[in-house]
Amino acid sequence: MGIFMLALGIALIGMPAFIYFNAQPSRHQSAEATAEVTRLTSSQSSDMRAISRTSCRVHYVFEADGAEYTGESAIGATGYCSYNPGDQIAVRYNPTSPRDNSFADNPASHNAFLAIFAAIGLVVTALATRTLIRARR
16 A cells, blocks of 8 residues: 555656646747737546536747747646637747747646645655555564
8 A cells, every 4th residue: 555655646746747847848949939829729627526627728820030830838728718819929939940839828827736736746655655664664
Protein backbone atom coordinates (compact mmCIF):
# COMPACT_ATOMS: atom_id res chain seq x y z
CA MET A 1 0.00 0.00 0.00
CA GLY A 2 2.82 2.39 0.87
CA ILE A 3 4.56 1.88 -2.48
CA PHE A 4 1.30 2.54 -4.33
CA MET A 5 0.74 5.75 -2.34
CA LEU A 6 4.32 6.83 -3.03
CA ALA A 7 3.88 6.25 -6.78
CA LEU A 8 0.56 8.11 -6.73
CA GLY A 9 2.12 11.04 -4.89
CA ILE A 10 4.99 11.27 -7.33
CA ALA A 11 2.56 11.12 -10.27
CA LEU A 12 0.43 13.88 -8.72
CA ILE A 13 3.55 16.05 -8.50
CA GLY A 14 4.96 15.10 -11.89
CA MET A 15 1.86 15.46 -14.05
CA PRO A 16 1.12 19.10 -13.13
CA ALA A 17 4.80 19.98 -13.59
CA PHE A 18 4.81 18.34 -17.04
CA ILE A 19 1.60 20.13 -18.06
CA TYR A 20 2.80 23.48 -16.72
CA PHE A 21 6.17 23.40 -18.47
CA ASN A 22 4.70 22.17 -21.76
CA ALA A 23 2.18 25.03 -21.72
CA GLN A 24 4.92 27.65 -21.29
CA PRO A 25 6.65 29.28 -24.25
CA SER A 26 10.06 27.75 -24.88
CA ARG A 27 13.16 29.84 -24.24
CA HIS A 28 13.62 30.11 -28.02
CA GLN A 29 10.25 31.83 -28.41
CA SER A 30 11.68 35.29 -27.82
CA ALA A 31 9.65 37.26 -30.37
CA GLU A 32 6.06 38.36 -29.87
CA ALA A 33 3.37 39.02 -32.46
CA THR A 34 -0.30 39.85 -32.58
CA ALA A 35 -2.35 36.98 -33.95
CA GLU A 36 -5.96 36.67 -34.99
CA VAL A 37 -8.18 33.96 -33.57
CA THR A 38 -9.41 31.83 -36.46
CA ARG A 39 -11.54 29.31 -34.57
CA LEU A 40 -12.13 27.57 -31.26
CA THR A 41 -12.40 23.86 -30.64
CA SER A 42 -14.29 22.82 -27.56
CA SER A 43 -14.47 19.68 -25.49
CA GLN A 44 -16.82 18.60 -22.72
CA SER A 45 -15.79 16.97 -19.49
CA SER A 46 -17.59 16.20 -16.28
CA ASP A 47 -16.44 15.73 -12.74
CA MET A 48 -17.47 13.12 -10.16
CA ARG A 49 -20.64 15.09 -9.40
CA ALA A 50 -21.61 14.93 -13.09
CA ILE A 51 -21.10 18.67 -13.50
CA SER A 52 -20.28 19.30 -17.14
CA ARG A 53 -17.59 21.79 -18.13
CA THR A 54 -16.58 23.06 -21.53
CA SER A 55 -12.97 23.93 -22.27
CA CYS A 56 -11.74 25.49 -25.48
CA ARG A 57 -8.52 25.56 -27.46
CA VAL A 58 -7.70 28.71 -29.41
CA HIS A 59 -6.53 28.39 -33.03
CA TYR A 60 -4.83 31.43 -34.50
CA VAL A 61 -2.92 32.88 -37.43
CA PHE A 62 -0.12 35.47 -37.33
CA GLU A 63 2.44 37.01 -39.63
CA ALA A 64 6.22 36.93 -39.21
CA ASP A 65 8.78 38.04 -41.77
CA GLY A 66 6.06 38.47 -44.40
CA ALA A 67 4.79 34.87 -44.11
CA GLU A 68 1.67 33.56 -42.41
CA TYR A 69 1.88 30.98 -39.62
CA THR A 70 -0.74 29.12 -37.61
CA GLY A 71 -0.86 27.69 -34.12
CA GLU A 72 -3.12 26.68 -31.29
CA SER A 73 -3.12 26.93 -27.52
CA ALA A 74 -1.19 24.11 -25.86
CA ILE A 75 -4.01 23.47 -23.40
CA GLY A 76 -7.75 23.89 -23.37
CA ALA A 77 -9.24 26.23 -20.80
CA THR A 78 -12.72 27.34 -19.81
CA GLY A 79 -11.57 30.96 -20.05
CA TYR A 80 -10.55 30.49 -23.68
CA CYS A 81 -14.20 29.93 -24.63
CA SER A 82 -14.74 33.70 -24.33
CA TYR A 83 -12.59 34.36 -27.41
CA ASN A 84 -14.25 34.78 -30.79
CA PRO A 85 -12.90 34.39 -34.33
CA GLY A 86 -11.35 37.73 -35.29
CA ASP A 87 -10.17 38.60 -31.76
CA GLN A 88 -6.56 39.75 -31.44
CA ILE A 89 -4.26 37.80 -29.11
CA ALA A 90 -0.54 37.83 -28.27
CA VAL A 91 1.63 34.91 -29.36
CA ARG A 92 5.30 34.16 -28.82
CA TYR A 93 7.43 32.54 -31.48
CA ASN A 94 10.97 31.52 -32.33
CA PRO A 95 12.29 34.20 -34.75
CA THR A 96 14.46 31.64 -36.59
CA SER A 97 11.54 29.20 -36.90
CA PRO A 98 8.12 30.89 -36.49
CA ARG A 99 6.37 27.51 -36.73
CA ASP A 100 7.63 27.09 -33.15
CA ASN A 101 5.00 29.33 -31.54
CA SER A 102 2.60 29.40 -28.63
CA PHE A 103 -0.37 31.31 -27.30
CA ALA A 104 1.11 33.74 -24.77
CA ASP A 105 -1.85 33.51 -22.37
CA ASN A 106 -1.68 31.07 -19.48
CA PRO A 107 -4.85 31.40 -17.39
CA ALA A 108 -4.33 31.80 -13.67
CA SER A 109 -7.04 29.20 -13.06
CA HIS A 110 -4.84 26.54 -14.67
CA ASN A 111 -1.88 27.52 -12.51
CA ALA A 112 -4.02 27.28 -9.37
CA PHE A 113 -5.43 23.92 -10.47
CA LEU A 114 -1.96 22.55 -11.16
CA ALA A 115 -0.64 23.89 -7.85
CA ILE A 116 -3.47 22.16 -5.95
CA PHE A 117 -2.66 18.82 -7.62
CA ALA A 118 1.05 19.25 -6.86
CA ALA A 119 0.26 20.09 -3.20
CA ILE A 120 -1.94 16.99 -2.89
CA GLY A 121 0.92 15.01 -4.43
CA LEU A 122 3.34 16.36 -1.83
CA VAL A 123 1.00 15.38 1.01
CA VAL A 124 0.41 11.90 -0.40
CA THR A 125 4.16 11.43 -0.95
CA ALA A 126 4.93 12.54 2.62
CA LEU A 127 2.28 10.20 4.09
CA ALA A 128 3.51 7.30 1.96
CA THR A 129 7.12 7.92 2.98
CA ARG A 130 6.12 8.01 6.64
CA THR A 131 4.13 4.77 6.23
CA LEU A 132 7.06 3.03 4.52
CA ILE A 133 9.53 4.17 7.18
CA ARG A 134 7.24 2.94 10.01
CA ALA A 135 6.74 -0.39 8.23
CA ARG A 136 10.51 -1.03 8.18
CA ARG A 137 10.86 -0.57 11.96
